[in-house]
Amino acid sequence: MRDHKYRFETYPFYDPDGIRRHLEAMARKGWLLDGIFLAVWRYRRIEPKALPFTVVYDPDTDPFAPDPTPDDPLCALCAHSGWTLAAASGFLQIYYSRQPHPVPLETDPVVTVENIHRMAKRTLLPSCGLFLGLALLDLALELNNLFTTTLDFLSNGMDLILLLFGIVILPLSVGGLAMYYAWRKKALAAAELGQFLPPKHRPWANALLWLTAPLLLCGYFAFGITVQNRYDFFRWTAVILLCALVEEIMRKKRAHRDTTQNVALLLCIVLSVSLAVFEGAGVIDKLDREYSLHGWQAHPPLVLADFGIAAAEHSRFTTGDSSPLLAQLTLAESPAQVYETNFRYHITQVKHPALYALCREKALEGHNWEAVPAQGWGAQQAYRSTDQGDHYYLLCYPEVIVGIGLPWPPTPAQTALVGARLGAIQI
Secondary structure, three states: OOOEEEEEOOOOOOOHHHHHHHHHHHHHOOEEEEEEEOOEEEEEEOOOOOOOEEEEEOOOOOOOOOOOOOOOHHHHHHHHOOOEEEEEEOOEEEEEOOOOOOOOOOOOHHHHHHHHHHHHOOOHHHHHHHHHHHHHHHHHHHHHHHHHOHHHHHOOHHHHHHHHHHHHHHHHHHHHHHHHHHHHHHHHHHHHOOOOOOOOOOHHHHHHHHHHHHHHHHHHHHHOOOHHHHHHHHHHHHHHHHHHHHHHHHHHOOOOHHHHHHHHHHHHHHHHHHHHHHHHOOHHHHHHHHHHHHHOOOOOOOOHHHHOOOEOOOOOEEEEEEOOOEEEEEEEEOEOOOOOOOEEEEEEEEOOHHHHHHHHHHHHOOOOEEEEOOHHHOOOEEEEEOOOOOEEEEEEOOOEEEEEEEOOOOOHHHHHHHHHHHOOOOO
């Protein structure tokens, strides 16, 4: 039989009555709160009994200060009134009593509401304000990208997940601020009448909040499918989680606040620099080219050598991106012989038929085109640019749109090769 259990608890810190009722119900089931680590509450098995609980706020506590012990002044004062410290987390301290009717600790609702607001100004309100600002800035940037570089935006998994981030975080941050201030307004009015007004318990809001992280995580791995994107996610997640974890452990071990703060800052710097140096060594770039986009960047589907023409040494450049909506691949290569222009092409794979007309329209923008026979290319439609000095064509296949520039007039065999290699590519 387990002696301990762990639960994610989602009660807002300004809901002392909800916390109290929950812990009293757990005690009647034989589980006593034993510790709080971030959002995970630990319970230890006891004999089922009715134990009164109370929540005490200490708004003067420093975020890096060690957790209290029974010898601290506030804990000693509570113990004198028959209360035992069960667990603490930052500004929040939770006590229980083995006496059926212990002396109440929080008796002035005005003071309680003001203490909660002092804590909110250091935790909830700055966090919601920060996320609100980030969401607004993110939406402005991503919508600008959507309308100015539409195809690049739709094929970039990071842009799509950042847009999703803004769409999800904006209502959550606004909702968090709105719910808190709506409660505070009513709580102040009730406090003047000598009553403490607990906030409404909204299980759906808590569930939505906790589903946000898995939703964004699933979206990230669905949209950001390149090695580089996944490494970026790992890098920032590792820095944030490890720093938070070390800070919490040091507070539990009662390290001095300055030591905790300095170690957390130093760890953040060391991890950030180390992971950036690792990326700068070229390992991630090599893996990204080899394993992202089916390896097309490392092994392009069509190069100068396929036409029997030697390329200049180290002249090949490839780049690409992919999302569940679109995929793009670009290649440029210089012939070893002297030509006025280079060999290049840009492929757009349309993964949803509804986007095909938009992609074709965007591909046709910026040039003057004349229709040319498409059969030799194996395409549905083919166009030649009339405002460029080289031989630049736009080829429309069922799911792929190819823009290709050749330094020479293509032969029938070369047009057929282009159609065979690029016309049905899956990036």
